[in-house]
Amino acid sequence: MAAVAAAQKNREMFAIKKSYSIENGYPARRRSLVDDARFETLVVKQTKQTVLDEARQRANDSSVEHEIEYDEKATQKPEQQNDDDTGLTEEEIVLANAIAEGPEAERAIQRAALILRLREGMNSLSRVLKAIEKYQGAVVHLETRPNKKENGQLDALIKIDMARSNLLQLIKNLRQSGTLEHITLLDDCNHLMTKYEPDLDMNHPGFSDKEYRERRKEIAEIAFAYKYGDPVPYIEYTETENKTWNAVFTTVLDLMPKHACAEYRRVFKLLVEEGLFNATGIPQLEDMSSFMKKCTGFTLRPAAGLLTARDFLASLAFRIFQSTQYIRHTKTPFHTPEPDCIHEILGHMPLLADPSFAQFSQEIGLASLGASDEEIEKLSTIYWFTVEFGLCKEAGETKVYGAGLLSAYGELLHALSDKPEHRPFDPATTAIQPYQDQEYQPVYYVAESIDDMKDKFRRWVSQMSRPFEVRFNPHTQRVEVLDSVEKLDSLVHQLNTELLHLSNAINKMKTNEVE
Ligand SMILES: C[C@H](O)[C@H](O)[C@H]1CNc2nc(N)[nH]c(=O)c2N1
Ligand SMILES: N[C@@H](Cc1ccc(O)cc1)C(=O)O
Numbered sequence: 001m002a003a004v005a006a007a008q009k010n011r012e013m014f015a016i017k018k019s020y021s022i023e024n025g026y027p028a029r030r031r032s033l034v035d036d037a038r039f040e041t042l043v044v045k046q047t048k049q050t051v052l053d054e055a056r057q058r059a060n061d062s063s064v065e066h067e068i069e070y071d072e073k074a075t076q077k078p079e080q081q082n083d084d085d086t087g088l089t090e091e092e093i094v095l096a097n098a099i100a101e102g103p104e105a106e107r108a109i110q111r112a113a114l115i116l117r118l119r120e121g122m123n124s125l126s127r128v129l130k131a132i133e134k135y136q137g138a139v140v141h142l143e144t145r146p147n148k149k150e151n152g153q154l155d156a157l158i159k160i161d162m163a164r165s166n167l168l169q170l171i172k173n174l175r176q177s178g179t180l181e182h183i184t185l186l187d188d189c190n191h192l193m194t195k196y197e198p199d200l201d202m203n204h205p206g207f208s209d210k211e212y213r214e215r216r217k218e219i220a221e222i223a224f225a226y227k228y229g230d231p232v233p234y235i236e237y238t239e240t241e242n243k244t245w246n247a248v249f250t251t252v253l254d255l256m257p258k259h260a261c262a263e264y265r266r267v268f269k270l271l272v273e274e275g276l277f278n279a280t281g282i283p284q285l286e287d288m289s290s291f292m293k294k295c296t297g298f299t300l301r302p303a304a305g306l307l308t309a310r311d312f313l314a315s316l317a318f319r320i321f322q323s324t325q326y327i328r329h330t331k332t333p334f335h336t337p338e339p340d341c342i343h344e345i346l347g348h349m350p351l352l353a354d355p356s357f358a359q360f361s362q363e364i365g366l367a368s369l370g371a372s373d374e375e376i377e378k379l380s381t382i383y384w385f386t387v388e389f390g391l392c393k394e395a396g397e398t399k400v401y402g403a404g405l406l407s408a409y410g411e412l413l414h415a416l417s418d419k420p421e422h423r424p425f426d427p428a429t430t431a432i433q434p435y436q437d438q439e440y441q442p443v444y445y446v447a448e449s450i451d452d453m454k455d456k457f458r459r460w461v462s463q464m465s466r467p468f469e470v471r472f473n474p475h476t477q478r479v480e481v482l483d484s485v486e487k488l489d490s491l492v493h494q495l496n497t498e499l500l501h502l503s504n505a506i507n508k509m510k511t512n513e514v515e
């Protein structure tokens, strides 16, 4: 529990204390998700920097020098000594703040991944392992490889579990000895909301509605309190909220037989038959999550608002969709400037229950893991013009599969009209097409089919700069980096097993046909 509380505290330490709305002194501006996301990334960075500078200042002021018992002589040369002991790294500050929570948090076991540069090869490694042992740490994972630049030197990745206070000491010593290249505190959620409160600027339909804003905060709290593995709490939606749902649901019911792609129509019908989709009430995320899990393994977790692209995409790699639970303002049922539960449930969820589309969504997520900021921007642009606002061909006609169109019939009709430009989906050009969410789009991309879009996307991803390949292991529900013979070996075994099932099934079907 202490770890969760400390992680929560660390989140809050960096979380943006005020929303970007007029009353908090942020300039009014026409809503644009892209600008918002960029603006907020900048503010998040500034907020973090301020917090870190203040903590370093405090560390400077605190005359008490932490006793360093560690046997430094054995591991460093004078020139390596870093006498600026208070150049605390962000992780040290996060740890120090967690420790400040009290004795329990101080003793709490923290998992961390250390990337080390071992200048004296195996000699340095044995000293580091001795230090870990000295601080009562447990090595969970260790791998080394020759340093690309310096012969005789090693790079090491060591995952350890260690009491926070000891870990703080160890990091400091490794940093001073010039061994520590990087550390990641693994159980701190870096799920930073880009907004603490909804950004309801002047032209947001709910801006002047105090009751609506209270409701938004109340529902956002569910997302903040949510822990992985919990069922998503039910929400007692009000009559007004259900009326808003009804207005949109009935229009989608009218329009989707003609305009939605076949994959969407198929699952929509299933959802109606299962009683999850009806005109009277907003479906509960927990029920939708169970349905999707049965179909494709996708599950939901509640999101309090717009997440950073990296956070949002990373979840898709694990077949987790971060879904908002609040609903748009009743004044504007047919288009809202931000994702809401109607958009997520009516727009996204039917297709996340389709195997081919679920695979495509997961592959965008997998491609985002370890991607550079530039590549994240390209992936979220591809996501925008496909998952959010994509069109596809079907028996010579243009159909809709983009969630942002299926949940906003006004824009759906615009997208299918001859007003906007229609371009063939091609990842390389789509990925760099600028877009704004202020009004309807001037350009929409048309895929030959969902499978064709997936194939084109895979080829484009294979040229991305990431120097390693990843795969999602459905048994462990974890993403594996395919960078060792052992991992490739287990993947080949997995494939062999699947192929065996496939050939047995084919033989049995052939035999049945003959009989
Ligand atoms: C991936 C891309 O940035 C996309 O616009 C994301 C951003 N963050 C999001 N956050 C939430 N909660 N819901 C969304 O649909 C999105 N869309
Ligand atoms: N415009 C969509 C909601 C939406 C907003 C922003 C997005 O990024 C995506 C979807 C609707 O009204 O349903």
Ligand SMILES: [Fe+2]
Residues within 6 Å of the ligand: 339, 343, 348, 388, 403, 404
């Ligand atoms: Fe969306």
